[in-house]
Amino acid sequence: MRASLKTLDPFADSDPQALGARAWLLPAVFETLVRFDEHGDPQPCLATSWIHDAARKRWVFTARENVLLHNGTPWSPKGGVIEVPDDRPLPDILRELARPSHAIVVHAEDGSLIGTGPFRIERWDGEKSARLAAHGGYWAGRPFVDAIEIKMGRALRDQELDLESGKTDVAEILVRDARRLRQKGAGISATPSMETLALVFENSRSPDVLREALALSIDRATINNVLLQKQGEPSAALLPRWLSGYSFVFAAARNVARAKQLAATSPPLVFAYDRQDPILRPVGERIAVNASEAGIILRASTGPADVRLISLPITSRDAWIALEDLAAMLKLSLPPATSGLFEAESALLNGYRVIPLVHLPQAWATTGAVRDWPRLADVWLDSLDAKAKP
Amino acid sequence: MTFRTKLLLLTSLTVAGAVALVTGAVVVSTRRAFEHIDVARREALLDQFRRELDARGEELSRRVEQVASSSAVEQITSGVAEYDRAQAEAQAQSLDFLDVVEPDLTIISSAHWPVRFGYKNDWNISPGISPQDWRATKSFLARIPLPEGTAVALVCARPAPGGKALVIGGRKLNPELLKSLGIAPGMRALLWLAPDDLIDAQGPVENAAKLEPLIAQVKASGRESTATVQWRAQRSSAEAFLGLPLSERGQLMGVLLAGTSLREETDLENAIVWIGIMVGGSGIAIGVLLGWWTTLRVTHPVEQLAAGARAVAAGDWSTRVEVSSHDEIGELADSFNQMTRQLVEQRDRAIQAERVAAWRELARRLAHELKNPLFPLQITIENLQRARERSASEFDEVFREGTTTLLAELSNLKTIVARFSDFARMPAPQFERVDVNELVRGVTKLYEGRPPISLRLELAEGEFWIAADSDQLRRALGNLLLNAMDAMPDGGTLHVATESIKDGVRISVADTGRGLTPEECERLFTPYYTTKHHGTGLGLAIVQSVVTDHHGKVSVVSEPGSGSRFMIELPLKQGDLI
Numbered sequence: 001m002r003a004s005l006k007t008l009d010p011f012a013d014s015d016p017q018a019l020g021a022r023a024w025l026l027p028a029v030f031e032t033l034v035r036f037d038e039h040g041d042p043q044p045c046l047a048t049s050w051i052h053d054a055a056r057k058r059w060v061f062t063a064r065e066n067v068l069l070h071n072g073t074p075w076s077p078k079g080g081v082i083e084v085p086d087d088r089p090l091p092d093i094l095r096e097l098a099r100p101s102h103a104i105v106v107h108a109e110d111g112s113l114i115g116t117g118p119f120r121i122e123r124w125d126g127e128k129s130a131r132l133a134a135h136g137g138y139w140a141g142r143p144f145v146d147a148i149e150i151k152m153g154r155a156l157r158d159q160e161l162d163l164e165s166g167k168t169d170v171a172e173i174l175v176r177d178a179r180r181l182r183q184k185g186a187g188i189s190a191t192p193s194m195e196t197l198a199l200v201f202e203n204s205r206s207p208d209v210l211r212e213a214l215a216l217s218i219d220r221a222t223i224n225n226v227l228l229q230k231q232g233e234p235s236a237a238l239l240p241r242w243l244s245g246y247s248f249v250f251a252a253a254r255n256v257a258r259a260k261q262l263a264a265t266s267p268p269l270v271f272a273y274d275r276q277d278p279i280l281r282p283v284g285e286r287i288a289v290n291a292s293e294a295g296i297i298l299r300a301s302t303g304p305a306d307v308r309l310i311s312l313p314i315t316s317r318d319a320w321i322a323l324e325d326l327a328a329m330l331k332l333s334l335p336p337a338t339s340g341l342f343e344a345e346s347a348l349l350n351g352y353r354v355i356p357l358v359h360l361p362q363a364w365a366t367t368g369a370v371r372d373w374p375r376l377a378d379v380w381l382d383s384l385d386a387k388a389k390p
Numbered sequence: 391m392t393f394r395t396k397l398l399l400l401t402s403l404t405v406a407g408a409v410a411l412v413t414g415a416v417v418v419s420t421r422r423a424f425e426h427i428d429v430a431r432r433e434a435l436l437d438q439f440r441r442e443l444d445a446r447g448e449e450l451s452r453r454v455e456q457v458a459s460s461s462a463v464e465q466i467t468s469g470v471a472e473y474d475r476a477q478a479e480a481q482a483q484s485l486d487f488l489d490v491v492e493p494d495l496t497i498i499s500s501a502h503w504p505v506r507f508g509y510k511n512d513w514n515i516s517p518g519i520s521p522q523d524w525r526a527t528k529s530f531l532a533r534i535p536l537p538e539g540t541a542v543a544l545v546c547a548r549p550a551p552g553g554k555a556l557v558i559g560g561r562k563l564n565p566e567l568l569k570s571l572g573i574a575p576g577m578r579a580l581l582w583l584a585p586d587d588l589i590d591a592q593g594p595v596e597n598a599a600k601l602e603p604l605i606a607q608v609k610a611s612g613r614e615s616t617a618t619v620q621w622r623a624q625r626s627s628a629e630a631f632l633g634l635p636l637s638e639r640g641q642l643m644g645v646l647l648a649g650t651s652l653r654e655e656t657d658l659e660n661a662i663v664w665i666g667i668m669v670g671g672s673g674i675a676i677g678v679l680l681g682w683w684t685t686l687r688v689t690h691p692v693e694q695l696a697a698g699a700r701a702v703a704a705g706d707w708s709t710r711v712e713v714s715s716h717d718e719i720g721e722l723a724d725s726f727n728q729m730t731r732q733l734v735e736q737r738d739r740a741i742q743a744e745r746v747a748a749w750r751e752l753a754r755r756l757a758h759e760l761k762n763p764l765f766p767l768q769i770t771i772e773n774l775q776r777a778r779e780r781s782a783s784e785f786d787e788v789f790r791e792g793t794t795t796l797l798a799e800l801s802n803l804k805t806i807v808a809r810f811s812d813f814a815r816m817p818a819p820q821f822e823r824v825d826v827n828e829l830v831r832g833v834t835k836l837y838e839g840r841p842p843i844s845l846r847l848e849l850a851e852g853e854f855w856i857a858a859d860s861d862q863l864r865r866a867l868g869n870l871l872l873n874a875m876d877a878m879p880d881g882g883t884l885h886v887a888t889e890s891i892k893d894g895v896r897i898s899v900a901d902t903g904r905g906l907t908p909e910e911c912e913r914l915f916t917p918y919y920t921t922k923h924h925g926t927g928l929g930l931a932i933v934q935s936v937v938t939d940h941h942g943k944v945s946v947v948s949e950p951g952s953g954s955r956f957m958i959e960l961p962l963k964q965g966d967l968i
Binding site: 219222226227229282285286288289293300 | 472473474503504505506507508537538
């Protein structure tokens, strides 16, 4: 994978660039009491059930039985239950407990991290590679594969070559390359949209109208159709539609005439993006072209900037958690949870401090033998004979 | 300024001026010759540039045709290829710019700016031209929009098979183009490309600010223009530039700058100037030597003549000038020598005449002086002879009276003889320290209280010590005082004064008498000349003699009716006494 992770410790701070990879790997090693399904609904994990009082101040979680830690010792909370009493109502406790930072983690004497997930950390070699071995005593059954070898910090082109030469079974790919690789015989696996490309204004020097003009000048549809080979989801919302269900409400249509009107006599904006990133670079260039058509000059820079094109990972299948993480990454304050999700996201987008562009799935190319990727606990290989080159 | 200096200066200026004129003429001719050569070389360079541009245009059209006929364009137009497919084709054909566009010029795929698909190509290309016409179109210059600005390129457009698309390729006007021109030594070609690129055969040109005025002039006028740029303080760093506008369809794409180094010209001019300086210097040196020799020939006799004239003016009338030449200077010297000979002869004659006149005057004066006592002597003796015939008592009385008269007149004669004798025997002065004021005060005291003449004494403050013979000086001053009193028989004011003059003291004696005529003033100091009936004419002569012996001078200022003023000027320093 492209990302490099120093550690898989759920409590450690992570590089924002590696948040997506971390969110994907963590559940394979560490589990929480509750987790969210594809629809964002809480599902039992290490807790099989839970009850609370009428005021939602006292919560009692029933611990799953026969859960073994990676070192073979049983995980058995006292009395088989976990009580969370508080003098305040805790309506969002399930969401909080589903966060990776609330995973069950045991710190061994040798410093290693022990969890209850389907894989244990057999080796973690800095930011270069890691090996996850199957946890034989996993409560939901041992994974099909014995181990997963992960090479970190690998460029996409190198990963593709590794896949073609049979050095790996799975390689990260750009969504826009999915069609090309599929034509070459590779298996393509993709998540729902787990990444949001967005323009973020890094200071308040730019007036609101100029930010709005920039938002109106961008041709999201063409970016998705041509640059991303229709693999993304053009949107003016932060959360993808599968997560929030309302992303289409935010207007993403282009209006160059209005943008020109708003941007009249506007000063140039310093525009930055990662020029080495194969997705961000063309999208950034296209945004500059679109903006220029509307009379907005974006001057490319690699240093401090007025506006920056970045990729924001969707860190959770829970919309609130994902939105909170997005707000934290954007250093924006989120309205209290008492307001609705839509209102909260609208508040974030109000003022065009952040301009979402496209939601992108995470995609992998696999050999023909790999099945059920990317859910690591369910992944299995057909057979050695079936492991063919793409 | 001496004649010699003038002559040398004139010679030097003449030589220097002549050399400067010749040098200037040669420099101007050289510069014109260089300018003609430069013009020819620059025109050749421009022709070469145009030919090179045409050759590159033909090469470009071949490459673009290959792209247009490739399967890649078919894939691009059919939507099978990705949006940046043109990049591979541009790379394969070494094209810097490549757009595959629809007939309405909408970009399908762009090599140099891949994300610009969907926008119109704006390379100054007219849409709607038939494929046949595009095939016949030659390459042209165009301004290519880029993400970071614009670039000027040589561009060619060719239709894809079936006319579904147009392939427009371009190559930058780069240093290689200039390098291939085969530029003559001492020349270079620069290319300014809109909006602000300046390159030469080595790459971007640094410090091009000095060329900006020429470029701006060409941009403004749209015509050729020339300028000379001096890159550094030395004139040899100067470069003459001809700016040629490169326009396409009314748009200025760039300016070709053909530069010629002025180093060779400057070096040659400097060499000419140095030769001129050396020739001029040598000419001046030779001129100085020749002038020196000439002036020796000319001015030396003149200087001898001048020295002789000064000697003559100083009284040496025997001076002779030795001149060996037989030219005008020789004639002048001969004339000078003849003049001095004549002057000596005339002087001798004048002295002789003056002596004769002096003797005559002396004889006249002696006769006059002696005649007066002789007549009473004659009368007295005749009376004595007649009285002899009378009685003894009468004779005795006449005898007593006669002898008394005879003695008186004889005494008078002795006095006259003594005066002449005194003047003839004027002794040498015996110098001593004398205070002039004190001496004047002492002399004037003898002449006080003689009405109707009043004496006014006005002495300068201080003491004026001189070396003088006080007796002689008193006598001289006394003579002047007596003369002044004699000049005022009806009374008047006798004004005696001393005053300080430079290195000396002046004693002046002025009267308010009848005054003297200029002729009288001129002859006053001549011995035996007098304006008085009873004078001997020796008083002022004695005064002059005394003053001269004291290394001073005596002068008179007078006008008839206004009195006379005699002045004695004596030096303060004289001998070892002071």
